[in-house]
Amino acid sequence: MGDSERLKGLLDGSIDPSVIEDDPELYSMAERIYGRDALEEMGVSPPVKPKAHGIAASNGNGGVELPEADIDPEEGMDEARKPRRSKILITASVICLCIVASNVAVGIGAYVPLCEDEVGPKVLTYTSSATEIDGSLLISWTVTGMNISSNYSITWVISEDGSNEVVDEGGSSWTAGETVRIQTENWMVTKPPYTYLSVLHLEGVAVAYSNGTVGDSVQALANIQQLTPKCEDNTRLLWTELPEYNDIGSWESAGTGGIIDGALMMLFGLTTILLFLRKR
Numbered sequence: 001m002g003d004s005e006r007l008k009g010l011l012d013g014s015i016d017p018s019v020i021e022d023d024p025e026l027y028s029m030a031e032r033i034y035g036r037d038a039l040e041e042m043g044v045s046p047p048v049k050p051k052a053h054g055i056a057a058s059n060g061n062g063g064v065e066l067p068e069a070d071i072d073p074e075e076g077m078d079e080a081r082k083p084r085r086s087k088i089l090i091t092a093s094v095i096c097l098c099i100v101a102s103n104v105a106v107g108i109g110a111y112v113p114l115c116e117d118e119v120g121p122k123v124l125t126y127t128s129s130a131t132e133i134d135g136s137l138l139i140s141w142t143v144t145g146m147n148i149s150s151n152y153s154i155t156w157v158i159s160e161d162g163s164n165e166v167v168d169e170g171g172s173s174w175t176a177g178e179t180v181r182i183q184t185e186n187w188m189v190t191k192p193p194y195t196y197l198s199v200l201h202l203e204g205v206a207v208a209y210s211n212g213t214v215g216d217s218v219q220a221l222a223n224i225q226q227l228t229p230k231c232e233d234n235t236r237l238l239w240t241e242l243p244e245y246n247d248i249g250s251w252e253s254a255g256t257g258g259i260i261d262g263a264l265m266m267l268f269g270l271t272t273i274l275l276f277l278r279k280r
Contacts (some may be wrong), residue, residue, distance in 0.1 A: 017044045090275045097268035104261050107235025107254035114245045115231035126200045126208035137167075137194050137214065140184040146176040147202075154183065156198040161191035239264070 006026060009015030011033075020027050020039070024047045030039060036046075102108070109115050124145040131138050141154055153173035159166050167187050174181070193213050200208040234251035239260050241250030257265075 017042060020044050021047055023047065086275060086278065090272060093268050093272040093275060097265065097272060100261060100264045100268060103236055103254070104257035104265075105254065107251075108237045109231060109235030109251055110254070113231070114237070115234070115248055115251050116246045117231050117248065124202070124207065126210055128196075128198060128210040128212060130194070130196060130212055130214050132189065132192070132194060132214045135188060135190060136186050137189045137196075138184065138186045139196055139198075140182060141198065141200075141210065143181045143183075143200060144179065146179050146181065148176055148179070150176050151203050152176055152181070153201045153204075154198055155201070156185075156196055158187050159195045160189045160193075162193055163195045165191065167194075 006015060006019060006023070007029075009019075020030050021044060027039075027044070027047050030044070034042075099108070102111075124143070126141070126143050128139060128141045130140075137158065137160075139156075139158075143152065143154075146152060151173065152175075153171055155171035156169070157166065158168040167189060172183060172185075195211075195213045197211045198209065199206050200210070229248050229251075231248060231251065234248065234253050236252050236254040236257070237245060238250050238252060238258070241247070244250045
């Protein structure tokens with residue numbers, strides 16, 4: 001059937017509907033003349049467009065068929081996220097490595113004041129004084145800088161007649177409820193000069209001595225000072241004590257590291273190298 005015959009049949013309504021369905025141009029013309037609703041009432045369906053399998057492109061020698069690539073949008077987004085995720089992991093690993101290394105070399109405490117010094121006297125001192133009044137030898141001991149809840153004791157030897165006669169050998173013990181303690185004892189004496197020897201113990205260990213005579217007291221001839229650790233001298237954080245980072249016991253001096261420090265440095269170092277290689 002020629003074009004003129006199909007056009008005539010379309011105008012007078014004698015054309016077979018199947019002919020219209022098979023010819024997109026003829027269907028388009030019929031749709032403009034009668035309308036799509038009228039065509040549907042006549043049982044004429046729109047022609048099915050063939051699926052395009054490629055893009056025709058001219059290379060000067062004719063057309064070539066270029067297949068269309070099926071691109072999954074989600075797959076493309078995942079590919080875009082991978083480089084960004086890799087950079088974040090590498091950055092986090094490098095930061096952790098720098099923190100661990102600087103903690104060993106200088107100490108985190110040198111940059112961030114997390115540690116808190118213990119409040120209270122930092123030096124344990126032990127002094128005594130003695131006097132004789134009307135045949136009574138009075139000796140007073142003073143202890144400062146004690147640790148709360150620690151066990152202390154004083155032992156003494158009291159003599160007269162220049163240490164030739166022992167008047168008393170005794171002692172006193174207590175659990176510190178305060179940082180300062182003053183203890184006074186007295187003995188009846190008759191033969192001067194009067195002397196005494198005393199020792200201060202902490203948890204059963206001798207830490208200070210105080211010896212003297214009446215009117216000439218001697219203050220701590222062998223006084224051992226108990227120094228409290230300072231945060232400024234201990235800047236390396238112990239990772240095992242991280243939950244108690246405010247406590248001075250969670251810190252040590254920088255310059256050396258422990259097993260955990262070495263393990264963490266190796267872990268973050270290897271992780272960083274592997275991430276770099278994987279990115280490449």
